[in-house]
Amino acid sequence: MEEHNSYSDVTPEIVRLAELSKEAGVIDTELYTKYDVKRGLRDLNGKGVLAGLTNISDVRATKMVDGKSVPCDGHLFYRGYEVNDLVEGFHKDHRFGFEEVTYLLLFNKLPTREELAEFEKLLIYYRSLPTSFVRDIIMKAPSKDMMNTLARSILTLYSYDDRADDVSLPNVLRQCLQLISLCPMLSIYGYQAYSHYHDGNSLFIHQPMTEGSMAENILHILRPDSSYTPLEARILDICMILHMEHGGGNNSSFTTHVVTSSLTDTYSVMAAAIGSLKGPRHGGANIKVMQMFEDMKKEVKDWADEEEVSRYLERLLSKDAFDHAGLIYGVGHAVYSKSDPRAVILKTFVEKLSEEKGLHKEFELYNLVEKLAPSVISGERQMYKGVSVNVDFYSGFVYNMLGLPTELYTPIFAIARMVGWSAHRMEELANNGKIIRPAYKTICTDKDYISLRDRK
Template structure:
């Protein structure tokens, strides 16, 4: 038997061995995905960090409602509402709020930004030995790897004190954007035979400015571009304790592992195509629609192609319209509303305006098409992924960086949840799994099998 045949023999029963009769889930009232039958989440913990509101439960009935997102009690619309020249960037203020619990004074914010600035340097030789060496094709894996490797450079890596936890979080919030951009160029050098660009960071620049300055070969960017990226970082900074990567952070923290292992695990979760990696699916679906709809302004043509997607005749044959729907939000996703508004401002009068209008049409028609094709009238709104990839594309940010940017922003939220779990969790998270195998199997000696 050839090696390949041997491997196939090992794999051929994979589905059979790992299948569980789906009727058992109802029989034992198992909350698959930690979701109740009506789609509401199973309450697994408490938090003061964020409130993600998308529906009301009244008399045990789930009722759709307008979406709200609040960080430490502050509405996201209010946090991003100041457009004055003196208050151009928000991410550092949002990060401070998430980590420290309150909005900073000017003095506190300046000190926090100064600390972030002082932490951007990487250990000597780190870029050449850890980022440029054996660079894998996915940047998210490098982010996870470098976080784990930074453990080795921390003499107090196993310290669980508040001082060390806060310092580690701030260090990673500061360093991840640099690591991300350096990895992007390392990947292009290895796989595309292109030049390795290694710009120094500019002290005093905001996180958004640092990313654009290091990413652009000529280091040039407009104030509007930096402001838009700053908004995207704020929108991705936190989203409650129930999202997969934050829950991963909580689970790992509850086991009393070190912060580096915890944040690397969260990045592994965020990479998933059903979580942070979903933006790739959205962009790919939108590209297919653009290529197959002759007149983007013709709603009939757009609706017809959406119907093909819903009928599993187009795109990835799943029947899903990516960018529509959310686990919590029903009538509206506030992140999508803000992102859409900024996208409209950036696209107005440019070559991107027609594409933006197409996305608005997809958003408006998708619920109608799904109702007509499937007969389901589930409350559905556009989520942030409907417009986030479009915004990044307008700024010339490559698709390889979409999910890593998400990770750079969410570090502050993950850290806040780790801190809260350390102080208030107190118990290792250990849900129950019901065994469906009844009875004991008799052991059979090797020669009798």
């Protein structure tokens, strides 16, 4: 074998072996229909295969009319409460909601004023990383991918926990609350280290706030001057609440259930969930939305011209624009068809922030694409259900207006979803269920052994 120059080199021999692996792995798509196997564990209408029960959240995209299930505007419920009502409740009182909704998801009840105050103190108490952790772990070998940094840091925290493998509910709850509080520091310090050592930027490592909300703390430790407006903090708070949880069937939450069912430790479970969320088909989609719009703003001369914008969207679908993937990013969802309630809620606040930032023209372009994309897609593709914009469509725009580096878009999602993952881990352990092991039907044929000297 030829000696290669880099650990990351893909040699001709690897390419050849990869082709063999591909040939061995490809399965005739007609066999999925023959054996009634739901690819992606979903049918053509987006309905998921029932794999478990959960009392944490509910995603609704259909309603019964005359005995038939028909599409309706999407609804998202946390522990039986509609998310829209939760957001409206604390927004009307001019309060932050992250801590309150975290309490609800973990304990199945809305906290009293006293319970919320004590819970907020507990989360603030857990904002402290182990001594020298930033220097010894985060500052060394910084990764270009902050999700990798976050997963690695969480796995390393295992070594600092004397009860790391204890899966009793009190201990797991303690671990989950610590990770919920520590994720912002792990992510943002990781970004600051990479930005400094790789890009040569100044290094800022702010101590976490000893008071204030999760959203305020994130902006405090991220920005060099630690300053932010009330609107910025409140919109970030809402973004995180909308990303906290989305039913047990989404890829990362299902991963949480699967890995938890093996009775492994909390750190391994959360690292596995982060690995799932990292993928561009899951948590990384809002980055693609932002990149797509940056390309669109260059290619489309008149952002208000419906015909010109429609032509660009058609070029996206025909793989003639942007990344040539044939996708309009941020449009469509595995469950929702008429509307994604998270996108509907977020949009009302996005417009306010765009006005504060002087980016209303950009907001109008997003609004126009939201209007045109469904009809463009239905005109080009065979549709089994309706399409609408999803939460990723607007969240990337929000993060851009907040000045968040793109490297932190998906970690912010993970910071929020850590709450949902924690609730699902606690639920799986509380029910003491079996290890999750679905079946795969084999289509390989029996073969007679061939001795090495006779192989060709």
